[in-house]
Amino acid sequence: MKTRPSILVIYGGGGTEHEVSMVSARYIIETIQKGLRHEVYEVLIDHQGVWNLQQGPKSTPCYLRPGKQLCVQNEIGHTSFIDVDLVVPCIHGPPGETGDIQSHLSIYGIPYLGASPEASKICFNKVSTKLWLDALRIPNTPFVFLDELNEENLKRACDFFIQTGTTPEVFVKASSQGSSVGCYPASNLSELKTAITQAFQFSPYVLVEKRLYGRELEISVFEYEGNLHTSYPGEIICPSKFYSYEEKYSPKSTTNTVLRAPGLSAKTVEEMQAYAKKAFRGLKIQHLSRIDFFLTNKQEIYVNEINTFPGLTPISMFPKMMEASGITFVSFMKDVIQQCLKQS
Ligand SMILES: Nc1ncnc2c1ncn2[C@@H]1O[C@H](COP(=O)(O)OP(=O)(O)O)[C@@H](O)[C@H]1O
Ligand SMILES: [Mg+2]
Structure with a gap:
């Protein structure tokens, strides 16, 4: 008979942040074991997309099925089943932060920690994030977005570049990437065209943003004991x-x-925290996120991006900023897991 809830931590995923996700997962697992003593299972999604249950040195292919179960296939063809009460999709970038795994979990009725498929997808795509931020009236970096590589769009990008100021400079970004992949500064029209062409090799949409001069700031936003907190x-x-x-x-x-x-x-901090909460609530993010900002030399605040599953290694900004604001990562994990289990 099962005496304690079981939590499945899924990590890896084969993207650029595969290794970071493994370090985050280790920290999450240690934190759960320290604070909650729940049964923890680990699944590594390898670079080929294969799901493997990790049990010490043993790695066994597995898959989820409706009824909140993980099916594990051993060498002699037998399948065993593990009941899953909650999944922690600990993957930065695809296929976790893109919402794909969360869709899979939703279809199978398995509760998970973190943002819904819809919120994840909107925030992972830099174009849709900006359209939502505009709709929510949250300042974000001025931009044009290009839906395909053609003469008309190159002209729009060049016009935008020329309008950006006396020393024009822009950032060109593939829409659905992270880790600064497919992201290039451009300081003349020839660099701009090259950057756009390269960015289109990563994503079907490309953004051209005004370059901001100033500071890069980040805020942890998280739910704890029924309230939304900002660091x-x-x-x-x-x-x-x-x-x-x-x-x-x-x-x-x-x-x-x-x-x-x-x-x-104090005014800048308050405004940033208010925008962070507004974005979290407006985009219907759940449990955690790290919201990144620019503060220009003229003290203007702009949201740069929203990470729905930020780095969670022991040295990552999200848990450290949370702890600096007085809430330990273990208390947060304990609370958020209890909330998820209650709703399941
Ligand atoms: N509009 C901008 N102005 C100034 N610097 C920028 C701008 N956009 C991006 N950058 C720089 O490029 C980095 C990566 O861009 P970002 O949009 O955060 O992509 P990623 O999702 O890959 O982290 C930022 O951390 C910042 O240093
Ligand atoms: Mg970034």
């Missing part, structure tokens, strides 16, 4: 002013992070 803004201090793939992951990175961005006025 104090943290800061990414990147000397090259482009937090690129190398700056994010290379050991040679010169970027620093600060949990409490120094020198912000």
Whole structure:
């Protein structure tokens, strides 16, 4: 007879953040074991998309089925079943932050931690995020978006570039990517065209954004004990002013992070926190998110992007900013898991 709820942590996924997701999953599993003592099962989605139950050194193919069960196939063709009360889809980027796994879980009626398929999809696509932010009247970086690579769109992009100011510079971004992949600064028309062509190789839509000069700030937004909380803004201090793939992951990175961005006025902090809550509620995000901002040299606030399943390693900004605001990661996980189990 089952005495305690079982939680399935799914990680990997084969995307650019596959390895980071494994570190996040380790931290989540340790936190659950420390704070809740629930039964924890682990599934690694490998680079080929195969689901494997991890039990010590043993890795066994598995799949979910309706009725909240994980089916595990052993070497001699027998299938065993594990009851699943809750899934933690611990995947940054596809197929987790895109909402695909959450759709799969919804179809099978399996409760999960984090944003719904719809909220995940809207936030993962940089174009749809901006359209929603505009609709919610939340300031975000001025942009044009291109639905295909053609002469008319290149002209629109060039016109936008020329309008951006006396020293025009823009950021070109593939719509559905993360980790700064498919994201390029462009400071002349020739660079702009090359960047657009490259970005279209990653996504069917491309954004051209005005380059903002100032600071990169982030806020943890999370639900805890029935209330929505925001952390104090943290800061990414990147000397090259482009937090690129190398700056994010290379050991040679010169970027620093600060949990409490120094020198912000109370008004700026309040406004940022209010926008963060408005975005979280307006986009119907659940449980957790990290919302990234730019604060320009003129003190204007712009939302850059919304991460519905941010990095959760022991050194990631989301849990550290949460802890700096007085709520431990273990208390958060305990509360959020209890809420999910109650609703299931
Ligand atoms: N409009 C912009 N102005 C200035 N810097 C930008 C702008 N857009 C992106 N950047 C830089 O590029 C980085 C990656 O862009 P971002 O939109 O956050 O993509 P990703 O989802 O890959 O993190 C940012 O962290 C920032 O350093
Ligand atoms: Mg980013």
